[in-house]
Amino acid sequence: MKKTGIFLCLLTVALLTNAQILTREDSLANGMTMTGKNTVLSGYGQVKVNYDLRQETGEASLTRNVLFVGHRFNDKIVFFSEMELENAKIGGGAASGELSMEQLFLKIDINRSMYLVTGLFIPRLGIINENHLPTTFNGNDRPFVETFVIPSTWREIGVGLYGQPRSIPGFNYSVAVVNGLNAGRFQFGTGIREGRFEGNRATASNIAITASALYYYKDFRFQVSGYYGGSSGLPKIEADSLQLQSGLFGTPVSLGEANIQYHSNGWQFKALASAVSLPQAFSINRAYASNTPEMITGAYAELGYNLMYLGKNKPKQNLTLFCRYETLNLNYRLPVNGINDDFQKKQYIVTGLSYLPMHGVSFKLDFVYSHTGNYNKELYVVNPYTTQRPFYQDNSYVNLGFGYSF
């Protein structure tokens, strides 16, 4: 038994050595680009406790854990993948989590200024979509605008070209073609979020084009990006019967976004505005009775300061005090067959502290105040349960958690 154990240990060590599994630090030390093949393991995640001050109830959850595996095949082709488990558990319980591939793509270098990605990847739309590691944003939750207006993290299958022309230092661009959305799954109150395929048997008969332009100037980062794609990948006969426009860009959805970020001497500021347009929302509602709006809008601005800068130049730790204001309207404009709900006009103030004792670990405490319009009773439960909670337009929450990335 003892011999078997020793043999298994030796076998494991041998296999690991052969597979060249390295941490990021190891890969740097070994000069990943100079020595050829390498496999890298990495990951990130976050845990959160939420307390509802109005209802006096709390919830604790392992929000997400993501395992990253990357492999360099040669000096031109690299494999990236991220597998995400949300809420710790899938199956075996009523309130289940989700296991999904967040990304899985090949990156192919064309030259030093351009590369292609192909597979399941996250197009450059907004801030959080690409930069969603919990140690990089303030607050336990991602901004609401970048959850319901820009449905981060929004990944689809396709091919993208990324570049940074040398003649324009600081300028970056991206253009990508990905599969489109599914208008049949749009849900009122969640924007276009439920229409994403996320690599799960997407219809490829409708596609989307996304593009972005990004420019660094001194301590500023400016970005604009857009998305235009079809949301009806049905066979023509089926689309015709539902009176929906089919084809590559049939029943179109477009999204536009602009953002600015600033970082200097402990100060950080970012602002983002975005709008989603669904010009054929009338047809979508006629086909699916989903009360889809014609336009969705949202914006936010956040200011933060690293308190460790008080009395110190270039501190190693980070204790950021921040405040963010968000406003979004998930039924900004409705077609004639849509029903207005003022509850979808939402405002949030999020304020709190993020403490990073070192790179890669973040402890977070924040307070969230939310204000909504009054809800439209005709849209919700006709015969309420006896235990239904009363509706309040003003609510507040306290979140405590931590995030990590390595």
Next chain:
Amino acid sequence: MERRDFIKNSCKACLGVACSSVLVTLLESCASLPVYKTKAVNGVMSVPVEQFATTNTVIASTTQLDYDVLVIKKDDGTYKSLLMRCSHQDQPLTATASGLFCAAHGSSFDLDGNVTKEPASTPLVSYKTIVETQLINIYIK
């Protein structure tokens, strides 16, 4: 597509192309970082000191490395060389006169190679850099 829609869409496309051209021209007018192409001999890249006559940052490029190297002239007259590869997920970095930036995930680094914004957690790879007879020699091995 109707004739009116076709004309409208064509005009929009032309306007977009025109605006993009103006924007690119404006951006190109910004001071650009000079790129010096060189070959590494016995693991040493060389950049003439005269390249720094009007700038403090030069991008050195050689086919023997998969990424460019940013060479920085410090205030004390010494030089520092940083591999323009993000320490987070090996993306190529964008260099400006104030730092290095990763467009993919938002990491940023100062001109000493230190992380100024996550998700990167480790500094950039730097190479020993010595001035010898009017040449800045960068030891990449």
